Amino acid sequence: MASGVEVAGLVLGSLPLILAGLQFYAEGMAVSRRFRKYRREVENLIIEITAENADYKNSIMLLLIGVVSSKDMAAFLADPGGELWKEKSFDQKLRMRLGGSYDAYMGIITYLYTTTKKLESRLKLTEGGKPQFTQKELFKDAYKRLKFSLKKSDYDDLMSTVRHANSSIRNLTGQALKIEARQDRSPLNRPSTPDFNVIKQRAEGFYSALCTSWGCKCTAQHSVSLRLEQRLENHTTDEDHGNFADDHFHVLFQYDRSPPPDPGVAVSSRPWTWDEAEVHVVLEKSKTGEAAASVSSIPPRKSVRFSHRAAEAVEAALKSTPDLRPISDLCSAIQSLQGPQRDVCFSLLKDEIIRQRYGFLVYPIENSPYDTDHWSVSSLRAAVAKGMTRRYRLQLAVTLASSVLQLHETSWLSDDWSIDSVFFVERPGIDAYDYPFVAQRFHQASSRITSAIPGQMVHVIPNQALYGLGIALIELWYGKTLAELHEIGDGPLNLSDSEKNFLTTFNTAYRLISELEDEAGEMYSGAVRRCIQCDFQSRARNFRDAQFQKAVFEGVVAQLKANYDFLHAHSGRSS
Incomplete structure (x- = not known):
């Protein structure tokens, strides 16, 4: 039976x-x-x-x-x-x-x-x-x-x-x-909202420090990739742990193969290609003496090695004659890591540290990255088109949603972001899809051009970054671009009139919301609907508003996480 x-x-x-x-x-x-x-x-x-x-x-x-x-x-x-x-x-x-x-x-x-x-x-x-x-x-x-x-x-x-x-x-x-x-x-079961404002400030502070860290002539060939993290636990504050923050950033440094945009700059022989590091955040006080005095109170961390090295580095950086001096040329510092000795810490940055609320300690990974000449980059869009398991797509949905709250209005993520803005680094021995990145270059001639929403569409799309998340969630689920999902009834596409084009893509997304409920279930489709329609029962539409931020976390991020846990907590990676 x-x-x-x-x-x-x-x-x-x-x-x-x-x-x-x-x-x-x-x-x-x-x-x-x-x-x-x-x-x-x-x-x-x-x-x-x-x-x-x-x-x-x-x-x-x-x-x-x-x-x-x-x-x-x-x-x-x-x-x-x-x-x-x-x-x-x-x-x-x-x-x-x-x-x-x-x-x-x-x-x-x-x-x-x-x-x-x-x-x-x-x-x-x-x-x-x-x-x-x-x-x-x-x-x-x-x-x-x-x-x-x-x-x-x-x-x-x-x-x-x-x-x-x-x-x-x-x-x-x-x-x-x-x-x-x-x-x-139940309030006890409802996840508390992380302090995304603090994460955002640290991310932007890190970017500002990086901007003044390249003392080389080959700056145009450098990029820094920031790994996207879910960061769903609410332990990120600037008051709880003295000078040492719990959260850290994981980054990849790249020396690009492409020639610099400035013809006056010679193409170097590339003394390094890729390197990898963790960046720990130091919470600066108004007086360096106060900061140095509190180093001994750094709380224990999961990684003993990182904790010990971080404490020593903070103390050294704040001494009048520090053992580890703040660097002014990150390129040369990374070049020095190509040997066997990598147990060092870089402090960013001598001139900026007085003006910054945060200091940043860069810890290269213990072993040098290997076979970096064969590392390659692929966009999230290309990966989705190529075919990703549902598990990876739903996992990425959570990461992207949380990352929008972490990185909105920073130099790491523009308002008009899309899944083209996110990429993976293919490297031996690592499952690339577990680690999505966004990247920035630091050449003074480079500038980010944001595609603004046409005037009349502002009333329809009051939060562009959130709308972009809704589009990304749709494309993640179907494995197709919104243009590929377009139907005649949505309106004309590829018009020179950007306002009409925006309206057409909005119509496509709006139509797909109801279809998604049958396809993906209530939690996923509900998160998409709130992003596309900016429907959070709140007058505020800006992430600067704490209540709106909380509503987005509970109505989008937490729902996507619950959906992922419900569908895949007990299933294998092949699903």
Whole structure:
């Protein structure tokens, strides 16, 4: 016999078969006057089983809503006990929803299934729940041969069992949904909003320090890639940990192969190609003496080596004659790392540190990156078009959403960003899709040109960075560009009129929101809808507003994270 959740589907299929068999009996009885007095008995039994079937089906549908998409719901109901019901991931999702009630729930369903088989046997139906004869006119002969009862009272014991089982299933389903809803609404279970303003200030401060750290003539050939992190834990403040901040940045430094844009600058022989480092944030005080005095109070960290090195570096950087001097040429400093000795720390930056709220300590990774000539860069758009597993796409959705809150209005992420702004670095031994990056160059001639929203569209798209996130989430899900998802009814594309073009892409995105609910589920589609429509039940539309920032975190980031956890917490990477 089938076990576990498969049985739930089998019951869903067996009750309608019993009803069909009884209806066939009732029609056969109508042919012979002898059996007309029993017809009312059979019809009453049909009514009772019909009600129990509807009750059971409603309970199962309530259980499935949110576990399977609206699109898949029809397939589940059309093939009770079929292959979809046997999938391990489906069983895991039901276990998460039912919690401690799972075993009891499945035990009752198994008991109900056993009862339906007894009903089939007592009615002399086949194992498949069908009558053992096919012609209604032969009912009299079949009745004499098979000897089944036409009295409703002879089935009362089994129907009582069905009613009690259905009642228990209905109650357990309702309780599970209520518990789930209350847990979602509970302030204790609602994730606290990280202080994204602090992260943003540190990221922009790091960029400012980098701007004055290149004392070389080959600046145009350098770029710094900042790794995007989810940073969903709320432990980022400037007051909690003295001089040493919990969060750090992970970066890649690149010496580009391409020639510099300034013809007056010679193409160098590239003394290095790539390097990798962690950047720790030092919280500067108004007086260096105060900062130096508090170095001893640096809290313990998960990485003992980093903690020890960071404490020593902070103390050294703040001494009047420091052991580690702040650098003024990052290019030369990175070049010095190409040897075996890398246990050093760079402090950024001698002139800026007085004006900065934060100091930055750059820790090269312990071992030199290898085979860097074969490292390559690919955009997120190219990776999506090439094909990414759903797990990676949903994981990236969380990272991108959180990164918008962290890096909005900084030099790392422009308002008109897209999945073209995000890239991966393909390198040996590392799963590139786990580490998305954004990059910046620091040549004085370079400038970022932001594509502003046309005047009339500002009322439709009040927050461009958030709208860009909505577009990115759509493209991530479908693995296609918005232009590829365009339909004629959305309006004309590729017009010289940028305002009309914006409106067309908005129409495409708006149309896809409702389709996404069937495809991706309520949590993912809800996050997309809020981004595209900027619908947060708040008058504010700017990330500078703390309440708006909190609403975006709860309505977008937290929803995407919950969706990812729900769908993939127990599944493999191949999904």
